[in-house]
Amino acid sequence: MIDTFKTLERADFDSRHPLTQVLDAARFNADGLMPAIAQQHDTGEVLMMAWMNREALMETLRTGRVCYWSRSRGKLWRKGESSGQQQHLRAAALDCDGDTLLLQVDQTGPACHSGRRSCFYVALEGNEARIASAPLIDPDTLYGKA
């Protein structure tokens, strides 16, 4: 069997390959999911990590609006459908062995359900964890509970 990602390692810079062939070789896990990292396209801030199945990825590529798979709800999750804080896709890339996605996005407001811009706010410093950012929006407001 040809290992598509091994072949791509040696492929010419800027060469193009059929998307279907690449996605057929992509390594979704036993649950059919792959981690997807969302990075704000202009500032470089890493906003969150969530999961996509092939359907979520195809919808995201087709519509330009980021759609994940919610493991807790067991269904497609169009980011912002309840909070209003959408992610619009600017670019997507698979990694060298085809098991992780990096999404360049334009995030409206906070990406995090806590109301913070980024989910990565629990800084590990020495023998302590420090809360490294404050909410932009009260999360009770974000989900219409206020």
Next chain:
Amino acid sequence: MIDTFKTLERADFDSRHPLTQVLDAARFNADGLMPAIAQQHDTGEVLMMAWMNREALMETLRTGRVCYWSRSRGKLWRKGESSGQQQHLRAAALDCDGDTLLLQVDQTGPACHSGRRSCFYVALEGNEARIASAPLIDPDTLYGKA
């Protein structure tokens, strides 16, 4: 049971919490692993995603040299031990639900085993995948096979 990460969502900005308590509540998966995203600290480039168990994380925090868990080799993997391309830790953070790590690193040379700076070089564009970067170093040289 108190959900530590739910409590941290509402904790004051800049407040500090015992590292052990936070790591006890962190959500490693069924294999005891957690995804760790490595980002070059000054340029913001996302370099790679790999996995850490608690031991790898503690070693990384203690030594400042990034250590992952190699799923293929089933052992600790001190990044750069065979390629020479080390990662030095600048900062580490957990996300809001304690199941993903973001590492700010200083990466020597290429992070990717293909010789590229970043692993995320298979750009998904329309109906094609495009090779979006070229190796900095011939991978045969990188692993001493040349």
